[in-house]
Amino acid sequence: MADIANVAPAAAVPVEHVQDTSPPWYRQILGNFIFRRVLRAAITIYFVSTAIFFLVRMLPGSPVDVYIDQQMTQYGYTYDEARNQALSLFSIDVDKPVLLQYADYMTGLAQGDLGQSLTSPGTTVLGIINSRIWWTIFSVGIALVLSFALGIVLGMVMAYKRNTWMEGGLSGFSSITGSIPDYLLALLVIITFGVRLGWIPFTGMRGAVSSGQAVEFSFAFAWDALYHASLPIAVYVFTSIGGWMLLMKSSTISALEEDFVTAARARGIPEWRVLFFYVGRNAILPLFSRVTIAIGFVVGGSLLVEPIFQYEGIGQRFFQAIQRRDYTLLQGIALMVTISVVLANLLADIFYSRLDPRIRAGKN
Amino acid sequence: MNQAVLTPEIQAADDAGDAAQPTRPQSFWRNFASNNKVGTAAIIVFFAILLLAFIGPFFVTGDNDRSRNVFDTPSAENWLGTDYMGRDVWYQIVHGGGSLLIVATSAAILSTAISVVFGALAAMFGGKFDVVVLTITDVFLTVPTIILLGVLAVSVRLNSPLLLALILAVTGWPTLLLAVRSQVLSLKEREYIEAARMLDLGTPRILFREVLPNMMSYIVINFVGGMTGAIYGQVILYFLGLVSLAGNNWGLMIQQGYAQGALFFPDAMWYIMSPIFMICVLQLSLVLISRSLEDVFNPRLRES
Numbered sequence: 001m002a003d004i005a006n007v008a009p010a011a012a013v014p015v016e017h018v019q020d021t022s023p024p025w026y027r028q029i030l031g032n033f034i035f036r037r038v039l040r041a042a043i044t045i046y047f048v049s050t051a052i053f054f055l056v057r058m059l060p061g062s063p064v065d066v067y068i069d070q071q072m073t074q075y076g077y078t079y080d081e082a083r084n085q086a087l088s089l090f091s092i093d094v095d096k097p098v099l100l101q102y103a104d105y106m107t108g109l110a111q112g113d114l115g116q117s118l119t120s121p122g123t124t125v126l127g128i129i130n131s132r133i134w135w136t137i138f139s140v141g142i143a144l145v146l147s148f149a150l151g152i153v154l155g156m157v158m159a160y161k162r163n164t165w166m167e168g169g170l171s172g173f174s175s176i177t178g179s180i181p182d183y184l185l186a187l188l189v190i191i192t193f194g195v196r197l198g199w200i201p202f203t204g205m206r207g208a209v210s211s212g213q214a215v216e217f218s219f220a221f222a223w224d225a226l227y228h229a230s231l232p233i234a235v236y237v238f239t240s241i242g243g244w245m246l247l248m249k250s251s252t253i254s255a256l257e258e259d260f261v262t263a264a265r266a267r268g269i270p271e272w273r274v275l276f277f278y279v280g281r282n283a284i285l286p287l288f289s290r291v292t293i294a295i296g297f298v299v300g301g302s303l304l305v306e307p308i309f310q311y312e313g314i315g316q317r318f319f320q321a322i323q324r325r326d327y328t329l330l331q332g333i334a335l336m337v338t339i340s341v342v343l344a345n346l347l348a349d350i351f352y353s354r355l356d357p358r359i360r361a362g363k364n
Numbered sequence: 365m366n367q368a369v370l371t372p373e374i375q376a377a378d379d380a381g382d383a384a385q386p387t388r389p390q391s392f393w394r395n396f397a398s399n400n401k402v403g404t405a406a407i408i409v410f411f412a413i414l415l416l417a418f419i420g421p422f423f424v425t426g427d428n429d430r431s432r433n434v435f436d437t438p439s440a441e442n443w444l445g446t447d448y449m450g451r452d453v454w455y456q457i458v459h460g461g462g463s464l465l466i467v468a469t470s471a472a473i474l475s476t477a478i479s480v481v482f483g484a485l486a487a488m489f490g491g492k493f494d495v496v497v498l499t500i501t502d503v504f505l506t507v508p509t510i511i512l513l514g515v516l517a518v519s520v521r522l523n524s525p526l527l528l529a530l531i532l533a534v535t536g537w538p539t540l541l542l543a544v545r546s547q548v549l550s551l552k553e554r555e556y557i558e559a560a561r562m563l564d565l566g567t568p569r570i571l572f573r574e575v576l577p578n579m580m581s582y583i584v585i586n587f588v589g590g591m592t593g594a595i596y597g598q599v600i601l602y603f604l605g606l607v608s609l610a611g612n613n614w615g616l617m618i619q620q621g622y623a624q625g626a627l628f629f630p631d632a633m634w635y636i637m638s639p640i641f642m643i644c645v646l647q648l649s650l651v652l653i654s655r656s657l658e659d660v661f662n663p664r665l666r667e668s
Contacts, residue, residue: 043499043502044506052515055516175655179647179650179651179652180647183599184599187618188640191633293505300511303514322606325518334515338507
């Protein structure tokens with residue numbers, strides 16, 4: 001990200017007279033939108049993995065020390081035995097200088113070596129994550145699309161029905177859903193509709209799929225997976241829709257004030273065409289820039305919502321790893337979830353830049 | 365309308381001036397109450413929660429370890445029933461809000477300070493400093509809060525409220541910093557700042573005497589938002605069992621209720637629902653307060 005601020009204008013200026021003052025090739029690459037975003041993603045991943053390395057290994061009373069202590073007191077290992085076991089599980093070598101350890105850790109990461117789980121020895125962290133994270137991506141992805149789509153529709157309704165009971169009701173709805181923490185909403189759903197009223201058979205909806213349902217490419221499987229994911233998805237949609245509604249409302253209101261909308265109406269273009277092609281398309285555009293924030297928020301929320309619904313995604317394992325102080329698994333999940341969010345952000349940014357060329361031109 | 369971002373008094377005076385009523389300037393609060401019923405209700409609810417949490421403990425006294433029936437439903441003696449050890453739930457509700465609110469307020473103060481100082485400096489100086497601050501903010505903004513909280517809290521033993529507030533502040537500043545930075549960037553271009561620069565008043569003076577006072581309302585709104593975030597994060601830490609602080613706390617009650625299987629005993633509903641209800645109402649009141657403050661101070665800010 002280093003010189004973006006300085007480089008971008010230089011790259012953007014020559015648009016008007018392309019031939020004479022075309023910037024040198026390295027400037028073109030530096031100013032390239034996608035290149036900048038990829039660089040930014042790489043920096044974030046690098047920072048996070050470094051931070052995790054130092055948190056786990058370097059702090060006094062670090063997880064490695066704690067694990068060694070635990071093995072000695074609980075199982076009566078000698079210090080050397082406990083230490084050797086800890087080192088093999090964390091896949092590090094404490095005798096080496098810190099910088100070399102760090103280099104080992106980084107090459108390990110690059111090769112996908114995240115060590116082994118402390119509490120279930122013999123299983124690799126990467127294997128556990130791989131078996132879980134796809135369910136989280138599945139449920140969170142559906143929820144993001146749903147809440148975005150619904151939020152846009154409701155937000156436009158709010159803007160068009162200003163100062164009516166409808167706007168009041170929808171704005172109250174968005175305030176309430178937006179202020180209840182997602183994990184508390186999950187608890188509320190289970191307690192009221194599951195336990196108290198018995199409307200939702202939530203014990204049968206646990207897990208990612210029903211037992212006996214093979215993971216295959218069929219309608220039955222897709223339906224079953226959706227059934228099991230429906231409660232988490234409902235919670236994500238409810239807690240994130242309010243933000244979209246408010247953003248869409250103010251965005252629509254400012255789009256309605258644009259001259260081209262007045263002009264379109266003056267030309268006698270039917271109101272529904274104005275709504276979809278003049279107001280809607282322009283009002284949605286700025287919302288895409290918020291998608292990146294929403295991804296991080298919903299993925300974060302899923303880490304607590306999943307254990308509550310016992311949905312077998314990565315969040316349920318994250319919860320267990322914290323409860324059992326499974327540090328290797330915890331650091332692996334922290335890394336992989338961050339990397340997923342960063343990559344999702346990258347995709348969203350690139351998609352947004354396709355939709356809105358102004359973003360590519362270097363305006364941040 | 366450049367002057368719309370001012371202190372409440374001046375805003376109220378402006379409004380009074382608009383109304384051309386030379387008799388008596390309308391007070392800010394009366395103006396607020398008549399234009400913003402939802403916001404007024406939210407403020408009343410918020411103060412009621414403050415009263416309950418800080419004055420309530422003086423009235424609901426005594427010890428709370430007498431063994432009663434486990435998971436009792438509400439009665440004249442136990443207004444909200446009892447918990448899994450037969451302790452009174454109402455007592456825990458009254459005594460459990462204070463620490464939560466104090467930690468949330470300190471965390472919000474810390475994170476607001478971080479984001480105002482660094483956001484304003486980044487915007488004023490620009491260049492390399494701006495890039496460094498933005499990159500760090502970007503990293504913190506991308507990592508989901510729960511991951512950050514979880515990893516930090518597992519690495520550090522959370523045994524003091526100050527430490528808890530510090531960790532919550534570390535996760536709470538990025539969005540506000542970006543907002544402050546873009547605000548200062550736009551204020552920087554205004555004529556009066558340019559005039560101040562022409563007079564060579566120096567960056568600190570321009571920043572603290574000219575720029576920051578003009579975005580006070582904005583900072584206040586975001587401070588309320590910071591509190592909402594700190595409460596969200598704090599209850600997460602309690603829920604994950606990562607806070608080793610004894611005493612009554614709404615977050616702790618939720619965690620205990622969840623761990624003691626309150627989800628599955630219909631009678632345990634009162635124990636786990638009471639703190640959930642309190643936290644949801646608290647969050648709702650804060651969200652509504654910040655929204656109505658936004659409406660009152662500067663409707664234009666929302667468009668940026």
